[in-house]
Amino acid sequence: MNFSEAFKQTSLLCQYSPNGEYLASCILFRLIIRDASSMQINQVYQCVDAIQYIEWASDSRFILCGMFKRGVVQVWSLERPEWNCKIDQGASGLQTVQFTPDSRHIMTSCDFHIRITLWSLINKSVSYFKYPKRANPGVDFSNNGELLALAERRDCKDFISIFDCSNWSLLSHFETSTSDLSGIKWSSSRNIIAVWDSLLQYKFCLYDLNGSLLQSFIAYDNALGIKTVQWSPSGQFLAIGSYDQKLRLLNHLTGQCIIAFNHSLSKSDKLSPVIYQEIENKPSYIRDVPLDSDLSTQWEVITNPVDVAMVTANHDQANPKLGIGLVVFSADNRYVATRNDNMPTAVWVWNIVELKLCSVMLYLDCVRCFAWNPRTDQLAVCCGTNRVFCGIQLVVFPCKFLLNLNLILLL
16 A cells, blocks of 8 residues: 655644545644645645634535634635635634535534524625534434524423525424433434433434424433434434443334344354454564564454453443444445444444344454445444554554544545
């Protein structure tokens, strides 16, 4: 594999444009745009302060820079370098910033999430959304970009407002049955909204555009509840990862649980999965190895029973390292990969067609993130080192930098 020369950047701000033609990186207050094929510099933009966040518009014609400490957003055009836009939140502060799907509006939220502001790059108009609820996520666009769902909190009750993104008019407004809404997420294929309660109560609901409750699901009571929710690419399944270390698959029509995957390895399993373990190749004499070199590793196929490295969760602290914290479906909807946060070195791959555990990969380092190749059933895994694993194949980068999720999403 060939590598380009190393380019200087700060705060791990490096991102390809959606069309794959440009690469944006930041050095303090400078935004550098490079040609993705030749790595030649196309444009250099100067911001008013150190850049803390960047985001491309979906059409790759604009890019924004967020400076949260100053409460300022600057927007730059690649087609017209002389054009620029500056958004100053003033004393209200800047908490989050993002492009809307049409790439011509920008949404910002102020400190304490008091309100959400919609800024137009076309006619310079400004609109406000009142009573937003701080959730993860509390704002979500439909898959086609035509609708916006906004979680709200009014009179100690949870509500959802649906807006038409063509003119930002209110289509519907309804109350949810949650006690403390924690997140909302549109279906991948239908106009259905998934809503789930806070981690103190396990409750999951499906609503249509009119606010009718389609299905409700409660797995258990009196324990920490939902941690991760993910729709499958086809919209047929919902994967819910919870603090009881189980991944539950729900049917999108009935809302019923199809199966609950338990993250444990038992010798009594009839269909034993393939278990790969990364083994470090230690040299005979440590003095023969240069100090700046990386020790090589290899993979071994092992059999049950296997002791997976576990981390003891501290239940006295908020957000304990426990439960299913990462869930990613493959592009063809056939597999789903998970990470149990109290087993941070293991990646579990489940076969959705056969409803069974397919394989388990045990790494030497804690798994930071992983992503599926959008064209093949190949999983890329990053452990925060200079190595990226494509399945069990290893790609070693000629640097000591910690790799983040942006690098994996380029597949």
